[in-house]
Amino acid sequence: MQKTYNIGVEATIEVIGGKWKPVILCHLNHHATIRTNEFRRLIPGISQKMLTSQLRELEQVGLVKRTVYNEVPPRVEYSLTEYGKELEPVLNVLCTWGENHIEKRILDGEDVCLIKSDNEIA
Amino acid sequence: MQKTYNIGVEATIEVIGGKWKPVILCHLNHHATIRTNEFRRLIPGISQKMLTSQLRELEQVGLVKRTVYNEVPPRVEYSLTEYGKELEPVLNVLCTWGENHIEKRILDGEDVCLIKSDNEIA
DNA sequence: CTGTATCCGTGTGGATACTG
DNA sequence: CAGTATCCACACGGATACAG
Numbered sequence: 001m002q003k004t005y006n007i008g009v010e011a012t013i014e015v016i017g018g019k020w021k022p023v024i025l026c027h028l029n030h031h032a033t034i035r036t037n038e039f040r041r042l043i044p045g046i047s048q049k050m051l052t053s054q055l056r057e058l059e060q061v062g063l064v065k066r067t068v069y070n071e072v073p074p075r076v077e078y079s080l081t082e083y084g085k086e087l088e089p090v091l092n093v094l095c096t097w098g099e100n101h102i103e104k105r106i107l108d109g110e111d112v113c114l115i116k117s118d119n120e121i122a
Numbered sequence: 123m124q125k126t127y128n129i130g131v132e133a134t135i136e137v138i139g140g141k142w143k144p145v146i147l148c149h150l151n152h153h154a155t156i157r158t159n160e161f162r163r164l165i166p167g168i169s170q171k172m173l174t175s176q177l178r179e180l181e182q183v184g185l186v187k188r189t190v191y192n193e194v195p196p197r198v199e200y201s202l203t204e205y206g207k208e209l210e211p212v213l214n215v216l217c218t219w220g221e222n223h224i225e226k227r228i229l230d231g232e233d234v235c236l237i238k239s240d241n242e243i244a
Numbered sequence: 245c246t247g248t249a250t251c252c253g254t255g256t257g258g259a260t261a262c263t264g
Numbered sequence: 265c266a267g268t269a270t271c272c273a274c275a276c277g278g279a280t281a282c283a284g
Contacts, residue, residue, distance in 0.1 A: 003234045006164065008220030009148040009213070011236075013141065015223065019277080022139075026131040036246055042128065047278055052247060073245045074284085086222075090215050091131070097212050098130030101137065112125045114133075141257080158266055169258055174267060195265045196264085 015061055020046055020054045022094055028064065029091040033079045063087065137183055142168055142176045144216055150186065151213040155201045185209065
């Protein structure tokens, strides 16, 4: 049985939709390589379970690469695959629109803010 | 209490996230104005309930405008607001990435396809 | 440090019937 | 034609505990 889509975005949502995947991918878009615990710091709201399950699914569709180092203590690093890097324009535009939207809401007097613990870590 | 975000995309997802909102917005991005029943034809999978509820939420955040005409039979038209039109780059990139992803999967031998009942209706 | 397993509440979303 | 109101199932996702 054939799976059909009526508009391109349906396929996009199916792959990178949901509450956490876009966030995970955006961080990977900014950092090149991220360890598990770094994710838990970058995304304070996510649970262990969600983090691994979402990463596994992104791995399945070939967007994320998982690298395990046989060390003690164990070390696992995640990064975008070549195919995943094709998401860069998508992720950039999703991020910047959100930043602008937050700006707008601040100007509207809402009590929101953006904590950019993300960039310029090095 | 202040609402905080750690990365811009979190705000984006909060507003246009979910299973249907991106699809609805993409269609509005293509058509300028859409009637309720046209939506139900463009998005065969959506239920009446979901369609109206998602449209209401998009109206709430100021992305979609709802126009009611006092006619018999009743006519309601939806369109993007000025602010909603700022989503255009986001929606375009979401659509085209999905189209390319479907292409890729077809080349990989998967039984999927994109039915473009969407454009060139006129 | 990283990852699994389990339990369980809740929101999302579907089906149906009904109103203006 | 457009929208509301119920009822209800299920998967999403959180909390916790445990394992390699």
